[in-house]
Amino acid sequence: MSTPKYVILANRDHPLYNELKETGHTFYDLHKDDPFEGKEARYREADLVFDFTLLERDKKEELLRILAIQMKAPVVSDLTCLWGDFFIEKFPQIQGAMATAFWAPTQKREVVAKDTEVFKGVSTLLKEVGLEAKEVSQPGHGFIYPRTVSLLINEACLALEDKLASAKDLDTAMKFGVNYPLGLVEWKEKIGAKAVLMLLDDLHHVTKDDRYRASVSLRKEAHLDSDKVQA
Amino acid sequence: MKIHKVAVLGAGTMGAGIAQWFCQVGASEGIQVELSDAAEEQLERAKNNIHASWDKLAAKGKFTQEQVDSFKSALLLKEDFSKDCDLFIEAIVESLPIKIEVLQKLSAHFQAKTIMASNTSSIPIDAMARELPQKRQGQFLGLHFFNPAPIMKLVEIVQGHWTSAELTENLSQWFEDKGKKPALCQDGPGFIVNRLARNFYGEPLRLAGTEDTKVFKEIDDTLKEVGGFRMGPFELMDLIGIDINYSVSESVWKSFYYEPRFAPHALQRKMVTSGRLGRKTKGGFYEYS
Numbered sequence: 459m460s461t462p463k464y465v466i467l468a469n470r471d472h473p474l475y476n477e478l479k480e481t482g483h484t485f486y487d488l489h490k491d492d493p494f495e496g497k498e499a500r501y502r503e504a505d506l507v508f509d510f511t512l513l514e515r516d517k518k519e520e521l522l523r524i525l526a527i528q529m530k531a532p533v534v535s536d537l538t539c540l541w542g543d544f545f546i547e548k549f550p551q552i553q554g555a556m557a558t559a560f561w562a563p564t565q566k567r568e569v570v571a572k573d574t575e576v577f578k579g580v581s582t583l584l585k586e587v588g589l590e591a592k593e594v595s596q597p598g599h600g601f602i603y604p605r606t607v608s609l610l611i612n613e614a615c616l617a618l619e620d621k622l623a624s625a626k627d628l629d630t631a632m633k634f635g636v637n638y639p640l641g642l643v644e645w646k647e648k649i650g651a652k653a654v655l656m657l658l659d660d661l662h663h664v665t666k667d668d669r670y671r672a673s674v675s676l677r678k679e680a681h682l683d684s685d686k687v688q689a
Numbered sequence: 690m691k692i693h694k695v696a697v698l699g700a701g702t703m704g705a706g707i708a709q710w711f712c713q714v715g716a717s718e719g720i721q722v723e724l725s726d727a728a729e730e731q732l733e734r735a736k737n738n739i740h741a742s743w744d745k746l747a748a749k750g751k752f753t754q755e756q757v758d759s760f761k762s763a764l765l766l767k768e769d770f771s772k773d774c775d776l777f778i779e780a781i782v783e784s785l786p787i788k789i790e791v792l793q794k795l796s797a798h799f800q801a802k803t804i805m806a807s808n809t810s811s812i813p814i815d816a817m818a819r820e821l822p823q824k825r826q827g828q829f830l831g832l833h834f835f836n837p838a839p840i841m842k843l844v845e846i847v848q849g850h851w852t853s854a855e856l857t858e859n860l861s862q863w864f865e866d867k868g869k870k871p872a873l874c875q876d877g878p879g880f881i882v883n884r885l886a887r888n889f890y891g892e893p894l895r896l897a898g899t900e901d902t903k904v905f906k907e908i909d910d911t912l913k914e915v916g917g918f919r920m921g922p923f924e925l926m927d928l929i930g931i932d933i934n935y936s937v938s939e940s941v942w943k944s945f946y947y948e949p950r951f952a953p954h955a956l957q958r959k960m961v962t963s964g965r966l967g968r969k970t971k972g973g974f975y976e977y978s
Binding site: 567595603605630631 | 841842845870871874875877880882884886888889891893896907908911912914915916917919948949952
């Protein structure tokens, strides 16, 4: 049996960037590589193309449009922070979607696959970076875990803005009152404010529902983190 | 801070659990725990349940017989509390007028230095404090325990407008020394847990949208397997009681002037109006035989 040929596209904002780079598969860093130049076009021979970019809606659409023109292999896209159902319908080459841009306290990450071969491929790659695929029926908008935990984290940020309690006390309460595996403030630190904000902003943009309006402190933290990365 | 005598009013699940915990952590240093309830039979039932629980724990080797005997001696059933209690906690029905009436009566009964606290989960501490004499307001606060109180480590220490900051700090230290995990917070709707946890239910309800057991299970399984939560939201609502969860959701939502992020979901109301309240009715989001 031949080794499957995977092409990985990633950007440095993605939490799995470093691990993916070390897998030995064809890897493109979209910050510095242009995989679509003729001489670089090794993806044409791929069995699966993995898109591990953490991009806002417009940029993700642009990337997927280019991929649709440039390649024939099925794409598995990380749609953690976006409206997955919409992307899957709009871009038929997406044969699978993953929610790997959110750190989680377990090794499992949500995966949607249109067929068993694609699921097998995603499972294989995730295993190489120490993760396990948890198959779900649809990505919805932000999958199940990222969407739920984003709202919990946002509320913790709002509670801090209200000076309801200190970050330490908020975390103590959730860990010892309802047995959460982490306090919500420390959970935000693990995932990163930027990814949480990206999902909340996309939910807010699409639904126009103010329940998804991100807290000012979360937005500030996400922007400060971005500035740090750019610096 | 020294606490020698604790008074607990209300011998329901919470009051009995709180009294049990105080006996367990305080008996060895001579702390006495007075438990009272308006219904005599409820008080007797609570005592029997607490004693049975200790006997069971002794049989399992969690406590020695000597410890259990000291716990039992520390628990006193009372019609009227001693005036010289150091700490009083009310764990009675969640009704503001009833709580105010009881607190006013007991404020006049207890010595001036008695700390008075409410175990309320939904009533603002200040709504009770404002009805107390001025000299008592600084000594009044919220002490919100979690069920089962002898096991759950959290106690939310709620600082009202008039509560002495020194008191909450000292109590926080006292609870920590006794093995609890205190979380100090201001007097806001739902305090910490009942506010921050709302969307553990609200968002999965929106993800599910309609009644579909397969979807409930997928959400529950994913939040446990990926998110590391001990229970999924739907099985947890079934355990808590969908009616109770819905009522807390409504209360927090109203307290926040109908903020959309706290809005209850139509599916909750549908379950409540049809009487499918969870495990206690053998059916809720899931069926139980």
